[in-house]
Amino acid sequence: MSTVVLITGGNRGLGRAYVEAILKGLKASTYKIIITARNADAAKAAAKELNETQVAGYGCDIENEGQVDELVKAIEKEYGRVDILINNAGTFPRPTWLTTGAAYDGQAQKGEMTPKEAWTKSYSLNVTCTHFFTEAFVPLLLKSESPSIIFVSSRVGSITSQVNKGIPMMDSAPEAGWPKAPGFNPTAYRSSKAAFNMMAREWYRTLLNDGVKCYILAMSGYATEFGGGPAAEKAAMGMPGPEVAGEWVRGFVDGEHEGEEGRFMALDGEHGW
Numbered sequence: 001m002s003t004v005v006l007i008t009g010g011n012r013g014l015g016r017a018y019v020e021a022i023l024k025g026l027k028a029s030t031y032k033i034i035i036t037a038r039n040a041d042a043a044k045a046a047a048k049e050l051n052e053t054q055v056a057g058y059g060c061d062i063e064n065e066g067q068v069d070e071l072v073k074a075i076e077k078e079y080g081r082v083d084i085l086i087n088n089a090g091t092f093p094r095p096t097w098l099t100t101g102a103a104y105d106g107q108a109q110k111g112e113m114t115p116k117e118a119w120t121k122s123y124s125l126n127v128t129c130t131h132f133f134t135e136a137f138v139p140l141l142l143k144s145e146s147p148s149i150i151f152v153s154s155r156v157g158s159i160t161s162q163v164n165k166g167i168p169m170m171d172s173a174p175e176a177g178w179p180k181a182p183g184f185n186p187t188a189y190r191s192s193k194a195a196f197n198m199m200a201r202e203w204y205r206t207l208l209n210d211g212v213k214c215y216i217l218a219m220s221g222y223a224t225e226f227g228g229g230p231a232a233e234k235a236a237m238g239m240p241g242p243e244v245a246g247e248w249v250r251g252f253v254d255g256e257h258e259g260e261e262g263r264f265m266a267l268d269g270e271h272g273w
C-alpha cells in the first residue's frame, strides 16, 4: 500500500523541491504524491515532469472553499485517504533589494495594494485558509494508519528571533521620524507566520490524541520565485537552492524526525518560537 502525500503548492519552488527529494530517497517507490497549484494545467504539467506514474497534479486555490471541497472529494475517490499533508502553499513578500516581482508587503510598498490589503491577503493565505484547508483534510488523514502534517513556517515569523535581532536587516529599529523610510519591512508576512505557528501548534494539540504527528518547520531563505522575482536573482545573493530544503523535508516524510513533533524545528536544530 502506497503512502499518500499531499503537498499544497508543489508545482514550483520549495514544494517542487520536496517532491524531487522524496523521489530520490530510499523510500521513493512507496509514495503516491499529489501536488496542487492554483492552475490545474500547471499542476498537471509539473506532475508529468516530476514522475508521471507517482505524482498527480490538481488545481486548487486554497483560498477558494469550493475548490478545496472538490479536491477533498477527488482525493477521497482516487486514494481514499491522505497519510502526509504538507501545508506549503504560502507567500513571502518581495524584498525591496530585488528588482522584479512583488507580493503583499512588497506590493503595498509599491502602491499596488493598500497596506491593509497586504495584511488581509497575508493572513488569508498563510493563516486562515491554511487552517481551513487542514480542517477539510482531517477526515482523510484520520483514515491513515500513520498520519502526519508538516507545516511550512518561516524563521522570520519567530518572535524570539526578532527580540534577539536574529536578522539585523529586518530586526533593527529604524531611524526616528515619521513616516519611516521605505525599506524591507515585511511586517504583515512575519506577523502572519507568527500566527501560523500558533495555528500549527493548535493542530498539534487538537490532533495529539488522534495520533496525528504535526511538524512545524522554521524555513530559512532559499532561492525560489517567492514574491514573484526570479530564483536566479536570489541565488546570486548567496541564498541556497531549494534542493537543500527539499532534502530536509524528505527526512520528515520518510519518518526520520521522530521526537520533533510540535516543536519549531530549523535545519540546524530547534528554533525559538
Ligand SMILES: NC(=O)c1ccc[n+]([C@@H]2O[C@H](COP(=O)([O-])OP(=O)(O)OC[C@H]3O[C@@H](n4cnc5c(N)ncnc54)[C@H](OP(=O)(O)O)[C@@H]3O)[C@@H](O)[C@H]2O)c1
Binding pocket: 008, 009, 010, 011, 012, 013, 014, 015, 036, 037, 038, 039, 042, 060, 061, 062, 063, 087, 088, 089, 090, 091, 092, 125, 152, 153, 154, 155, 219, 220, 221, 222, 223, 224, 225, 226, 227, 228
Ligand atoms: N523560499 C524561502 O526563502 C522561504 C522562506 C521561509 C518560508 N517559506 C515558505 O515556504 C513556502 C513555499 O515558498 P516558496 O519559496 O516555494 O514560494 P513560491 O516559489 O512563491 O511558491 C509558492 C507556492 O505556493 C502556491 N500558492 C500560492 N498561493 C496559493 C493559493 N492561494 N492556493 C494554492 N497554492 C498557492 C504557488 O502555486 P501557484 O503556482 O498556483 O502560484 C506555489 O506553488 C511558503 O509557505 C513560504 O512562506 C519560504
